[in-house]
Amino acid sequence: MTSEHMHVQELAAVVISRLLSTARTLHNSGVSTMVAEMGGVPPLVRLLRDGSPAGQQQAACAIAEVC
Numbered sequence: 290m291t292s293e294h295m296h297v298q299e300l301a302a303v304v305i306s307r308l309l310s311t312a313r314t315l316h317n318s319g320v321s322t323m324v325a326e327m328g329g330v331p332p333l334v335r336l337l338r339d340g341s342p343a344g345q346q347q348a349a350c351a352i353a354e355v356c
């Protein structure tokens with residue numbers, strides 16, 4: 290995997306995490322459900338397992354927001 294590809298994955302995890310955090314603040318649990326139903330969790334788990342330290346941190350934050 291190229292470093293550019295890993296960087297894109299890290300940024301995607303940041304976006305998902307912030308989206309979920311904002312939705313939680315607004316008491317909109319439908320966003321978490323949508324991320325889970327659309328298959329957003331498995332890529333985050335892969336990033337958590339195989340990503341750079343920064344990617345792992347962002348993936349962990351995003352996964353925590355889904356739960």
